[in-house]
Amino acid sequence: MKTTENYLIRSNDNKIKIKRVIETTNRGTLPLIPNATPDNLKKIPWLDQTFLSEKQGLEIVVQLFVIESNDKIIIVDTCIGNHKDLTYLPWANKQSKFLEKIQAAGVVQTEVDYIVCTHIHLDHIGWNTTKINNVWEPTFPNASYIFSEKEFQHAKKYENKLHGNIIEESINPVIKSGQAMFISPPYSIDNNVTIIGTPGHTPGHTSVVVNYNNLNIIITGDMIHHPCQIACPDWNSYYDFDKDLSIKTRRRILEKNAGQNSILIGSHFSGSSFGQIIKDGDKYAFDILCENYEQKD
Numbered sequence: 001m002k003t004t005e006n007y008l009i010r011s012n013d014n015k016i017k018i019k020r021v022i023e024t025t026n027r028g029t030l031p032l033i034p035n036a037t038p039d040n041l042k043k044i045p046w047l048d049q050t051f052l053s054e055k056q057g058l059e060i061v062v063q064l065f066v067i068e069s070n071d072k073i074i075i076v077d078t079c080i081g082n083h084k085d086l087t088y089l090p091w092a093n094k095q096s097k098f099l100e101k102i103q104a105a106g107v108v109q110t111e112v113d114y115i116v117c118t119h120i121h122l123d124h125i126g127w128n129t130t131k132i133n134n135v136w137e138p139t140f141p142n143a144s145y146i147f148s149e150k151e152f153q154h155a156k157k158y159e160n161k162l163h164g165n166i167i168e169e170s171i172n173p174v175i176k177s178g179q180a181m182f183i184s185p186p187y188s189i190d191n192n193v194t195i196i197g198t199p200g201h202t203p204g205h206t207s208v209v210v211n212y213n214n215l216n217i218i219i220t221g222d223m224i225h226h227p228c229q230i231a232c233p234d235w236n237s238y239y240d241f242d243k244d245l246s247i248k249t250r251r252r253i254l255e256k257n258a259g260q261n262s263i264l265i266g267s268h269f270s271g272s273s274f275g276q277i278i279k280d281g282d283k284y285a286f287d288i289l290c291e292n293y294e295q296k297d
């Protein structure tokens with residue numbers, strides 16, 4: 001099954017396609033990056049207004065990505081979900097039409113092969129499950145749900161109560177149905193798509209890398225939340241668990257991808273969410289690509 005042609009990025013032979021579906025946008029109300037004050041943000045000359053709210057706060061989207069590779073459908077992260085018991089009240093007990101939105105993007109729930117959760121936080125695992133007749137059921141009945149084992153162990157102990165009831169609502173049902181896979185990164189889903197370790201935001205945090213011909217793409221997860229952290233990799237998110245490791249990982253990934261023609265897709269970046277990392281001396285900048293990217297020959 002192929003999804004519709006409304007792609008974000010695709011290879012020139014159509015063998016790799018990536019699209020996204022946005023669940024919600026947060027306009028600067030989250031206490032996300034303490035250093036990102038309006039005054040500090042003004043010092044980043046290339047920071048596009050797309051990434052800022054009207055009050056010069058950080059614009060953040062919650063979205064999932066659909067990768068088509070080798071005729072398989074892989075979804076990266078499943079956003080917030082409906083009817084969830086969450087401590088962050090603006091996202092608790094949502095009753096949105098996001099599933100319909102996913103379907104409108106051409107995704108048939110029964111035909112999804114893999115769900116990759118970059119980490120176990122409330123805005124990355126929610127649509128793993130759907131409440132049907134008061135029971136949490138896997139939203140994608142034929143998919144394998146892939147989690148980092150280290151992440152799961154951490155989340156059970158630390159994140160669960162912090163976020164609400166996320167293990168019981170969004171993870172345990174897919175374990176019960178036999179659909180959960182616990183891996184240690186790096187882990188390749190196929191010859192194009194690999195899950196890599198990018199720890200710091202959480203101990204078992206992962207990102208997803210797509211390598212196909214000359215196309216090199218990284219979907220960040222929350223190792224970076226906002227483009228301002230490309231200019232200032234030392235700016236941590238309020239939610240980064242290990243601040244030092246977060247900075248180290250961010251610097252490592254930026255350095256690896258800078259000037260390499262790689263495409264970085266920021267999981268929470270607004271606008272088209274993707275671009276290239278430019279290196280300028282010891283600083284990095286972000287070059288936003290056009291909305292739909294088709295690989296050139």
Ligand SMILES: [Zn+2]
Nearest residue numbers: 121123124222
């Ligand atoms: Zn997140």
